[in-house]
Amino acid sequence: METQEPLRCNMPLQQLNRIAKRPPVDIEFQDLTYSVRDSYAGTGWRQLLKSINGKFRSGELTAIMGPSGAGKSTLLNILAGYVTAGVKGRIIVNDRPRVMKEFNKMSAYIMQEDIVQPRLTVKEAMMFAASLKLGTEIGQSKKAAVIQEVIQLLGLESCFETRSEFLSGGQRKRLSVALELVNNPPVIFLDEPTTGLDNGAIKQCIKLLQKISRLNRTVICTIHQPPASLFKNFDQVYVVAKGYCVYNGSPASLVPFLSKAHFPCPSTYTPADYIIEIVHSHPEMIYTLSALIQNGKTNMLTQRCDEQSSSTMGKDIFEIRKDTDQTGQTEHDIIFPLSVWSQLVILLSRTYLQTRRNHSVLIIQFFHHLASGILVGSIFFGLGSDGSQTLSIFKYIISVNVFFMYTYVMVPVLVFPLELQLMKREYFNKWYSLKAYYFCFTLASLPLMICYSLMFLIIVYVLSNQPLDLERFTWFSIIGVSLGLTSQGLGYLIGSVFSITSGSVVGSSVLAPLLALACYGMGYRASVEPFMKVIISFSYLRFGVVGLSVALFGKREPLECGELYCHYRNPEMLLRDMGMQDEDYKVQFYIILGYLLLFRILAYCTLKYRLTSELSNKIVYFAAKVVRQKE
Numbered sequence: 001m002e003t004q005e006p007l008r009c010n011m012p013l014q015q016l017n018r019i020a021k022r023p024p025v026d027i028e029f030q031d032l033t034y035s036v037r038d039s040y041a042g043t044g045w046r047q048l049l050k051s052i053n054g055k056f057r058s059g060e061l062t063a064i065m066g067p068s069g070a071g072k073s074t075l076l077n078i079l080a081g082y083v084t085a086g087v088k089g090r091i092i093v094n095d096r097p098r099v100m101k102e103f104n105k106m107s108a109y110i111m112q113e114d115i116v117q118p119r120l121t122v123k124e125a126m127m128f129a130a131s132l133k134l135g136t137e138i139g140q141s142k143k144a145a146v147i148q149e150v151i152q153l154l155g156l157e158s159c160f161e162t163r164s165e166f167l168s169g170g171q172r173k174r175l176s177v178a179l180e181l182v183n184n185p186p187v188i189f190l191d192e193p194t195t196g197l198d199n200g201a202i203k204q205c206i207k208l209l210q211k212i213s214r215l216n217r218t219v220i221c222t223i224h225q226p227p228a229s230l231f232k233n234f235d236q237v238y239v240v241a242k243g244y245c246v247y248n249g250s251p252a253s254l255v256p257f258l259s260k261a262h263f264p265c266p267s268t269y270t271p272a273d274y275i276i277e278i279v280h281s282h283p284e285m286i287y288t289l290s291a292l293i294q295n296g297k298t299n300m301l302t303q304r305c306d307e308q309s310s311s312t313m314g315k316d317i318f319e320i321r322k323d324t325d326q327t328g329q330t331e332h333d334i335i336f337p338l339s340v341w342s343q344l345v346i347l348l349s350r351t352y353l354q355t356r357r358n359h360s361v362l363i364i365q366f367f368h369h370l371a372s373g374i375l376v377g378s379i380f381f382g383l384g385s386d387g388s389q390t391l392s393i394f395k396y397i398i399s400v401n402v403f404f405m406y407t408y409v410m411v412p413v414l415v416f417p418l419e420l421q422l423m424k425r426e427y428f429n430k431w432y433s434l435k436a437y438y439f440c441f442t443l444a445s446l447p448l449m450i451c452y453s454l455m456f457l458i459i460v461y462v463l464s465n466q467p468l469d470l471e472r473f474t475w476f477s478i479i480g481v482s483l484g485l486t487s488q489g490l491g492y493l494i495g496s497v498f499s500i501t502s503g504s505v506v507g508s509s510v511l512a513p514l515l516a517l518a519c520y521g522m523g524y525r526a527s528v529e530p531f532m533k534v535i536i537s538f539s540y541l542r543f544g545v546v547g548l549s550v551a552l553f554g555k556r557e558p559l560e561c562g563e564l565y566c567h568y569r570n571p572e573m574l575l576r577d578m579g580m581q582d583e584d585y586k587v588q589f590y591i592i593l594g595y596l597l598l599f600r601i602l603a604y605c606t607l608k609y610r611l612t613s614e615l616s617n618k619i620v621y622f623a624a625k626v627v628r629q630k631e
């Protein structure tokens with residue numbers, strides 16, 4: 001957050017205040033313990049948080065501090081609900097046990113990595129965020145006013161029309177905060193928001209967070225060591241060391257607390273630096289300090305209460321609370337503000353804008369299809385009606401299969417993991433449902449994919465002089481395009497499970513056997529063992545080869561023969577020798593369609609599993625427990 005673009009920390013935030021119709025949220029945790037599997041630990045488990053306690057209130061800015069590796073991010077992840085398995089203890093939200101489904105929708109988690117959607121201006125990104133998060137109840141003019149206010153608050157006016165890839169690091173960070181602020185969530189978690197910022201920007205950042213908290217929001221951030229001059233800006237400081245709470249209270253009470261522990265803070269130190277220095281150089285003091293503060297049960301907050309009662313914050317609280325059901329959640333807290341259909345429409349228009357601007361990818365894809373079509377068409381130029389070259393046409397069919405397989409498996413394998421990183425933040429912060437996202441992702445690529453595939457198919461069909469028969473060409477195209485879509489589904493499946501590096505290895509290792517199986521036994525099908533027939537059927541490419549062959553050769557008149565003898569002048573003979581004489585291209589298409597649906601459903605389930613931390617964590621936790629019991 002650069003100093004040249006000041007944050008408006010003193011602006012009144014009327015628009016945000018108006019949409020803040022949700023109850024303030026206090027988060028309390030009791031005896032919170034978090035363990036991870038660790039084979040080097042004696043018990044097989046390593047405790048990262050050790051029965052810590054605390055309460056973070058609305059209207060306050062809380063800093064979770066501590067030395068590196070103390071457990072700050074771990075605590076934040078657990079409170080935000082990003083990590084749920086391996087957690088013991090109670091997390092209480094407004095005096096009731098936390099219900100993750102509800103809590104997720106009223107909290108925003110701003111991760112350390114400031115990944116924002118590419119090829120959108122700040123204005124567009126904010127408008128899409130507002131449309132998705134504020135729903136249709138709030139009109140366009142009101143949304144524009146909220147955006148204007150948030151943009152001013154974060155000092156982003158000068159780059160309002162700038163595309164995200166041209167923003168500076170600080171501006172990108174501010175944009176990622178702004179995007180989560182548009183619906184004024186009651187709880188905001190920020191992981192290391194000041195990392196990578198200069199002193200001036202840190203100051204602005206902390207003052208901004210303080211300002212947001214004064215809207216009766218609960219703002220909780222992790223921070224390494226705040227600058228001395230800003231320490232007092234936090235309402236509550238929660239210091240963690242080796243998984244224990246060593247201080248919980250107001251910044252002002254830290255010095256008396258340290259004196260009580262017989263570690264009076266020297267004037268050369270700031271209290272924040274000093275407590276971290278103590279736990280570093282005197283690790284045994286962690287237990288003393290933790291015992292003194294009852295591992296977080298005691299809260300040294302006396303001064304804060306007096307200050308707040310005389311501040312203007314009370315007015316804000318009243319304004320918000322009067323139109324809020326304080327006892328429970330409103331309907332809006334439980335469901336998305338938009339239907340899946342409306343989310344899909346907004347996501348599609350966003351993806352359309354991004355795709356249209358991605359010139360290089362559009363051009364590369366266009367030339368890839370064009371060049372491949374010309375290459376394959378030239379290799380098999382004019383052979384389509386030549387009875388002495390029927391076997392060559394069979395090789396041509398395999399080339400078409402290989403083209404669709406490699407093109408459409410490898411691109412998603414490389415692109416999907418990056419796409420997932422982008423959507424993870426939005427999905428976790430409940431901008432949209434996974435269904436809407438997945439439908440959008442599937443549908444958005446469809447028109448271009450079909451157009452480019454048809455271009456490739458027309459080129460290879462015409463150049464290789466295949467019969468000008470509408471039905472044959474239609475089925476040749478339908479099977480070709482469905483092969484591309486199925487390969488794309490397989491690519492999504494691999495991309496949803498593996499990282500880019502692992503995925504590219506897995507992708508090519510999967511394709512080689514699929515291709516081998518597609519051709520296995522051709523020419524001696526009658527002698528293929530039943531077991532191998534089952535194995536062969538796992539390769540969707542096999543159905544592509546058969547489908548394309550039958551579409552081109554089925555029920556054909558004998559071909560022209562310019563030589564003395566053309567063995568396969570009658571293409572039906574080739575089909576018979578290849579064991580395809582009884583096949584129907586429509587059946588092959590339906591089987592390919594089955595694979596298409598299977599891959600896409602599996603990719604969706606894998607995504608769901610990976611993104612629903614509760615489910616995936618629970619399964620991993622359960623598996624680890626079973627392994628442990630067996631040992």
Ligand SMILES: Nc1ncnc2c1ncn2[C@@H]1O[C@H](COP(=O)(O)OP(=O)(O)OP(=O)(O)O)[C@@H](O)[C@H]1O
Binds near residue numbers: 037066069071073075
């Ligand atoms: N899933 C895990 N498995 C094993 N160890 C873990 C896991 N998650 C965190 N840790 C360990 O727990 C400790 C606390 O991690 P955490 O990220 O919370 O630290 P931190 O206080 O945020 O540190 P930093 O300020 O350096 O980011 C570290 O030693 C880390 O290696």
